[in-house]
Amino acid sequence: MAQTISRRGLLHGVAAAGAVTAAGTLTGCAMGGGDSADEGAKGRTTAGNPLGVKEDAPLEVVIFNGGFGDEYAKAHQAMYRERYPRAPIRHSATQQIAETLQPRFVAGDPPDVVDNSGGSQIDFNGLVSQGALADLGELLDAPSLDDPKVRVRDTLLPGIVDAGSYDGTVRALNYAYSAYGIWYSEKLFTDRGWQYPQTWDQMIALCRQIKAAGLAPWTYQGKHARYMSWPILAAAAKLGGVEVLKAIDNLEPGAWRQDAVRTAADAYSQLAVDGFLQRGAEGMDHVQAQTEWCRGKAAFISCGSWLENEQKAVTPPGFRMAVAPTPSLTGGDKLPFTAFRGTGSEAFVVPAKAKNLRGGLEYLRVMLSRRAAADFTGRVSSLSCVAGAEAGLALSPGLTSVTRMMKAAGADTFTWLYSSYYRKLERSLVDAACADLFTRRITAAQWADRCQRAADEIARDPSIKKYKRA
Structure with a gap:
């Protein structure tokens, strides 16, 4: 029975x-x-x-x-x-x-x-x-x-x-x-003469221009800070290859301390250190942060391709929402700039x-x-x-940009599975670590250590079934 x-x-x-x-x-x-x-x-x-x-x-x-x-x-x-x-x-x-x-x-x-x-x-x-x-x-x-x-x-x-x-x-x-990436307004960028950055150095240089123009370069879903772990892991995968993600999915010792992950975390933490995040974003939920972005208060936001439909009631006419891959961290990244996280x-x-x-x-x-x-x-x-x-x-502007990104990437798409294998690891533990990283309470190295300790706790817990990604 x-x-x-x-x-x-x-x-x-x-x-x-x-x-x-x-x-x-x-x-x-x-x-x-x-x-x-x-x-x-x-x-x-x-x-x-x-x-x-x-x-x-x-x-x-x-x-x-x-x-x-x-x-x-x-x-x-x-x-x-x-x-x-x-x-x-x-x-x-x-x-x-x-x-x-x-x-x-x-x-x-x-x-x-x-x-x-x-x-x-x-x-x-x-x-x-x-x-x-x-x-x-x-x-x-x-x-x-x-x-x-x-x-x-x-x-x-x-x-x-x-x-x-x-x-x-x-x-x-x-x-x-869902295509995950960094979203921006094509209208804003066209009006200002800005080009989406393909390297991290270009991103930082553009952030300085955006800040000087009186806008916040970035906003983020502060109450759900794990949204900012997505560009970190995407950048890490592009830098070190998909094996970086498989190690995380398989709860391997030291997976979150891999050089590629720490390098990516250090890069994105610079957004907080250099004052490129919208003031008050740490207290916003996803709807509030995304609405601020739609209102032109910030240039970039990390999200998946449900964003366009979720924000359609507050997106101004002519905004021309668009998504692009995370910039390449170095000239030696194992995956090209066009690679992105795409998954169901x-x-x-x-x-x-x-x-x-x-x-x-x-x-x-x-x-x-x-x-x-x-x-x-x-x-x-x-x-x-x-x-x-x-x-x-x-197709709508945002979805048109998704299909454009898919065509450019070809076979160079990737994803991670740890967040579905071990929901608590992302939704609670990595989320909390990201909240501290982007409010400058911890460094990128400390963030990697926090995430690794959380993964190790999951790995040691006999009540949690473990899954192996090939």
Whole structure:
């Protein structure tokens, strides 16, 4: 008989949520029978229904109501209803994913599809280690809706499958493709005659010009200072190669003290030392900092490509939002200036105990059609994980810059996985270290030491399942 997550596991998770300002970890007690659990509603498998969906089985979908909102999901549900008109669909949206759904995972009564995203997502380490998520391999090997001769997995952008894999099994589908970089206003730069810097020396020189012009060169999401760890790690990867990131992901001793990481941290700490950060940014949350940037109070901000949709209500006409890669630190960087961090985000899962597990898999297959992916891009100004689905669409300025960056990078994209393997490490420990680094309470060397000690604590903790990135 399949077990459910224990009450003790839930309480442990809730306690972690309070300490980490994030979701609980669902650790402490095993949850057996993940992949072998009763799949609930089943229908007859046919060429038109390769996943064996029961056509009148109710489907429940819970969406993270964050930067992308939830209107795109309602459109996807309408597409699902076209295929299964007798299936009732229950839709809900929340920013409190963990607080809303942890009790239901514990009770063995989760929804059929969950967008497990945002600051209050449920920790993937706990969900995966306790068998709470279905294996998505059957979905990925199913024929795509657009061409039955092409498997779903073969329609996805590179890296999407890896980003959702744990010990070689795919447990999450990261639906949005997020390009991370440094954002600026093309209008501002054109009006001022500024050029985006491709080297760190050029960045510092431009920051001096911007400051002299009466603007803050940078702002940042001070209450979520981990946003500034992203350009540090991106710069480190470009300086030392992707192996730098793999060492961090694998909790290797000394990984955060690698020369490339310390060099990158030292470079970005110069923004604080030289007074290039907007005054008061350390007290701003992400919305406040991003709004200040949209109002022209600062020239640069670090973020992912959900930024454009998240800020659309306050972005001035003609702002022409754009993203670019982190500048090269040296002339000997192992990756070119054009390399950037590109990866999936907005992680959709099908719980192993879903009443309509087959419907949940089919819902994801519908989402991965070109029609659904194009609708998503058109609504939220973000690429999906479906390769080429944006073709023929009129793209917004920010998204146009993302596609330009992707084309320039070619195969030179990268990401890290430690933040999904060990959520607490980024959301609490690295976040706190960044807060101190960019308020000059610690040096770059001390920042690296703090991050390394935090990683070592995770590595030594026997209650946390460890994952190996190849």
